Amino acid sequence: MRTIDWVGGAVEIIDQTILPERLEVRRLTTVAELVEAVRTLAVRGAPALGVAGAMGVALAAREHSPGPGRDAAVREIGAARPTAVNLAAGVRRAAARLTDGPDAVLAEALAVRDEEIASSAAMAARGADLVSEWCGPAPRLLTHCNTGALAAVTGGTALAVVTELHRRGALGGVVASETRPLLQGARLTAWELARAGVPYRVAVDAAGPYLVARGEVDAVVVGADRICANGDVVNKIGTYAHALGAARAGIPFLVVAPESTVDSTTASGADVPIEDRDPAEVLGYRGAVTAPDGAAAVNPAFDVTPADLVTAIVTDRRVIGPGTPVIGPGPAHETP
Numbered sequence: 359m360r361t362i363d364w365v366g367g368a369v370e371i372i373d374q375t376i377l378p379e380r381l382e383v384r385r386l387t388t389v390a391e392l393v394e395a396v397r398t399l400a401v402r403g404a405p406a407l408g409v410a411g412a413m414g415v416a417l418a419a420r421e422h423s424p425g426p427g428r429d430a431a432v433r434e435i436g437a438a439r440p441t442a443v444n445l446a447a448g449v450r451r452a453a454a455r456l457t458d459g460p461d462a463v464l465a466e467a468l469a470v471r472d473e474e475i476a477s478s479a480a481m482a483a484r485g486a487d488l489v490s491e492w493c494g495p496a497p498r499l500l501t502h503c504n505t506g507a508l509a510a511v512t513g514g515t516a517l518a519v520v521t522e523l524h525r526r527g528a529l530g531g532v533v534a535s536e537t538r539p540l541l542q543g544a545r546l547t548a549w550e551l552a553r554a555g556v557p558y559r560v561a562v563d564a565a566g567p568y569l570v571a572r573g574e575v576d577a578v579v580v581g582a583d584r585i586c587a588n589g590d591v592v593n594k595i596g597t598y599a600h601a602l603g604a605a606r607a608g609i610p611f612l613v614v615a616p617e618s619t620v621d622s623t624t625a626s627g628a629d630v631p632i633e634d635r636d637p638a639e640v641l642g643y644r645g646a647v648t649a650p651d652g653a654a655a656v657n658p659a660f661d662v663t664p665a666d667l668v669t670a671i672v673t674d675r676r677v678i679g680p681g682t683p684v685i686g687p688g689p690a691h692e693t694p
Contacts, residue, residue, distance in 0.1 A: 360511050362401055362409050364468060367420070369413045371401045374508055374542075378549040389418050389431045396438040396445070399540065403509020404444040404583045404619050405474040411435055411448030412467035419460040428456070440631045441592060441660050442583040443621040471511055477616040477674030478513025485519035485579070485614045485672040486526065492610050493576040496530035497523070500566055503537045503594035504546035505581035505614070515581040516614040517547060519672075524556045532556060533575065535563045537594060539639045539657065563596045567603025578604045582615035582671075589665030589684045590627035595658055601667040610669040617673045622685045627662030635659050 362371045369386040375398060376382055384400060386392045392414045395401050401410050414435040422428035436449040448470055455462040489497050499520055503509075506517035514521075523529040534551065537543035544560050551558040561569060569575055578600050584592040591597070591613050604611040624630055637655035642648050649655070671678040678684055 361403075361406050361508050362413070362511060363471065364413055364416070364464065369410070369417065371395060371410075372508065373400045374402060374546060375400050377508075378545055387417070389414055389421055389435060392417060393434055393438045396435075402542075403504065403514075404442045404581065405478070405510040405515065405616055406508070407439065407442050408444030408448035408618055409467070409471045409474055409511060411445040412452040412470040415449055415452035415456070416460065416464040416467045419456060419463040424456070432456075439633060441633045443624075444583075444618055447618060474511050474616065474618070475513065477618070478507075478510050478515065478518050480674035481515055481614050481616065481672055482513060482518035482522040484674075484677065485516070485612065486522040486528070488670065488672060488677060489519060489523065489577055489579065489610075489612065490528055495528055497528075497576040498530040498532070498574060499523075500533045500535070500570065500575045500578045500600065501547065502535045502543065502563075502566070502578075502580045502597055502600055504542040504550070506547060506550040508546050508550060509581065514550075515616065516579045516612075517550060517581075519579055519612075519614055520551070521554050521556060524554065529556070530576070532558045533561050533566070533569060534558055535561055535566050535596065535600070537596065538563055539643070541643075542594070563599070566596075566600050567606075570600075570603040570607045570609060573607075575604075575607075575609065577610040577612060579612045579614060582613050582619050583660060584624065584630055585613070585615060585620045585671060585684060586624045586626050586630065586665075587622050587685050588626045589668060589671070589678070591663040591665070591668055591671070592627055592630050592632075592660050593663065595661050598661040598663050598667075601663040604669075605667050611663075611667060613663075613668055613671045615671065615673060617675050620673065620684060627664070630660075630662065632661075633659040
């Protein structure tokens with residue numbers, strides 16, 4: 359099953375807000391519905407958002423005649439979530455075909471989808487090879503947030519490396535951090551690992567660096583929502599803490615993301631607009647309030663891991679090691 363696809367003139371997504379209680383496919387027929395799905399995280403994950411952006415433009419091309427209304431709809435899609443570069447990139451790519459008509463826009467959106475499917479398979483194989491080279495025949499891994507098929511179309515990014523190692527019989531274990539405040543790790547990553555038959559443990563976010571420190575993790579493997587020109591990595595809030603823990607313990611910190619997540623136009627993480635979400639997400643969960651009345655909260659959805667904490671970045675095309683330029687191909691990273 360694909361996380362997102364174009365079916366019969368509409369976008370169909372797996373609604374990630376109601377997992378793991380039930381698996382439900384939502385059909386999005388308008389730009390407004392797609393934007394709402396993006397903002398509420400019914401569809402999320404950098405590769406999936408790129409596809410959503412492109413398919414949203416395909417909806418706009420059918421919903422509006424050329425003119426201000428269509429242009430406004432396209433802008434709204436691109437601005438639905440500002441941090442992940444894939445969303446805006448998918449929108450720009452599909453929008454470049456608007457003058458060729460709705461069918462051309464849809465063809466471009468489907469090309470984005472197909473490229474993301476292919477890139478997941480390539481990242482899984484390349485990342486699994488690298489982790490095995492670094493850590494031996496049965497590495498114990500820690501991953502953060504959700505980077506499986508739910509974050510892509512099929513396969514995924516960092517979690518695809520985990521499942522590929524399991525398929526090879528070369529995985530010693532995996533810890534999935536819960537990923538506060540919306541629990542994408544506990545809800546989504548655990549659900550995907552269970553469906554794939556991969557043994558796993560869920561840990562609270564703050565436990566990750568300590569598990570690393572006491573020798574229970576051989577490598578940290580995460581995804582990315584944006585990789586800057588200098589190698590800074592923007593990913594789900596909590597990633598930076600895991601990177602610090604890995605650096606302190608001297609174990610690899612691996613980022614797995616498609617080339618579509620590399621943003622050559624953004625110099626560093628300091629230039630990335632970090633999305634601040636509704637404080638209510640921190641103060642309660644699914645309608646249950648967990649903080650006192652009047653409590654204030656701050657809720658950044660992402661953080662920035664500096665390039666010098668990243669051992670390597672695996673994309674669908676290459677391995678980027680320390681000192682290797684992110685922009686343009688470079689040599690494979692040597693074993694640490």
